[in-house]
Amino acid sequence: GDSVTQMEGPVTLSEEAFLTINCTYTATGYPSLFWYVQYPGEGLQLLLKATKADDKGSNKGFEATYRKETTSFHLEKGSVQVSDSAVYFCALSVTGNQFYFGTGTSLTVIP
């Protein structure tokens, strides 16, 4: 079945450090891939998405490339800020408004 495996956290980084959160997926069809972010006490917000192989999604300095050959969609940011502290979820969707989420990676950025 469809599933997402995400790097376990928590991750703690110093401000301006480089961030990578690994995400791999298994899908029977041709999924679209997403990264969502959740701040404390909030719902999920879309961070970026990619709908086909080799697409790169980007937003607010975050990037992820849809790699079909490695079934991966790793999230990267060159220089994190304290305000990036949140929980990050990798997700896929094959059909409709049905998403499969990874377990989430908690990121804390310290000044």
Next chain:
Amino acid sequence: KAGVTQTPRYLIKTRGQQVTLSCSPISGHRSVSWYQQTPGQGLQFLFEYFSETQRNKGNFPGRFSGRQFSNSRSEMNVSTLELGDSALYLCASSLGTGGYGTEAFFGQGTRLTVV
């Protein structure tokens, strides 16, 4: 435009009771999905409604049910509550017709505590 509205934000119920949660999607969105978020199981898909019909269903017992009204608002009902039903319940709204790659917009969730 207004976002996804979930009510109530917090609920405390007793084991054996039933509960109804509400979700108002973004205007023009016809698809509403529900998710359960717990520390142990993460985010799990419950079901999706599109134009008042259940279109997809996750692997949850029949105690979990939902419906959608003609104005696209959706309700989720959990009967005979168990302690393990304590969770954050999230509603996601989308156009529903875009298919491939259509993003979902999430509400802030309803925090249900069963005691």
